[in-house]
Amino acid sequence: MVENYLRATGFYHVSRIGVIRGFHPMLAALVERWRPETHTFVLLIGEVTVTLEDVAHIFGLPIDGEPVSGWTDSSGEFVQSQGIAIFGREPSVNGNVKSYIKLGWVRRIRDAEPLDTDESIRRYVRCHIFCLLGSTLFTDKSTAYAHAKYLPLLRDFERIHTYSWGSACLAHLYKALCRASRYDTKEMDGPLNLLFVWAWERMPCLAPVPRQTLPPAVESFGTDHSVVIKTVETFRHDIDYMQEFEWRPYDGLFVPDDLHPHIEVCDIIAPLLSFECGTLRTK
Structure with a gap:
């Protein structure tokens, strides 16, 4: 019964995502490449960013509707x-x-x-x-x-x-990244789950490597961690020498019926509005 009510509000999918912790080195490497002027990450392959499509697929939130x-x-x-x-x-x-x-x-x-x-x-x-x-x-x-x-x-x-909860969440992420890119900022808040999953979907070289998939010789050096721990330097190297970027990671994925109307409008050019955020979003 609760599940049906959550579906009716548009929050069912995001409610199933747990809290992701322990990826601050990857976060630091990404923030170094963020440009507040364009709201994009500047990489060797070009400029990329988290989009409304990513929010709709990862969080399953409405991206079309009244401003939050x-x-x-x-x-x-x-x-x-x-x-x-x-x-x-x-x-x-x-x-x-x-x-x-x-x-x-x-x-x-x-x-x-x-x-x-x-x-x-x-x-x-x-x-x-x-x-x-x-x-x-x-x-x-x-x-x-x-x-x-x-x-x-x-x-x-x-x-x-x-309400367009998804676009407000994206505006909040943009603002958090802009704050974090300042030289005097030591921490970052905002919807980090969205950023982490986006990075793993778009840049597979950054995704956590399950320890059980490693050869025994590598696994023997491990600890109790379930993933390989990387440093900021390692993530910088992975990003700089990345061979591919997944431009269409969601092709072929099953899309629940309640998300179809929002996926269809994710390519629009429109302002992203929230209480304290007001910025422009481009395709």
Whole structure:
């Protein structure tokens, strides 16, 4: 039953993606090649970037619809009223920034739902989506909080699927990459899962190598890690001497019926809009 409600909101596919950790060397090598002026990675093979097509295939999010934007209100009254409408109770917030809601509290509320009525299931799904917004799509460096500005977009359950969550996620990734490319930035936030999977799909030479596929002589030098650990220097070398780039990695893949309308518009030239992002996207 929950699965059907998630499908109705457009968040079913992204909810099945786990958190990917431990690939910071690859991230550092990619960020070095990011150009904020064009929102592209400059490689020897040419300029490439994460596209709406990638977002649709990897996250399965809607990329056609209303902008994920609106007015924001950081007052305690706003957070309280919106929290009660979405979660059924007053939310637990960050002690320093009252407009940020604790994701750990939201998860506990979600997991306590009895799922015995339509309203209970919808409350569960709203909680789950809010956690995805804070931990996967629009993350900050802590991944422990999500901004209350997204709550009004979840109030009308029937309208959740009408928002272009995918394009907003892509705008957030572009902004995160632009910040990370500055000389004084030491960390990067944003939808890193999207970036990692994009890199593996488009540049197979960067993909993790399962240890069980290695020859015994190589495997004997391993540890308990399930993949071969590479350094930033190794990733730089792999990118610089890459022989091929997968320009059409999704050809022949099965596309669920609910994604077909979005895949058909992924080649458009349109502005990418989100609360704090407004940038242009080209094919």
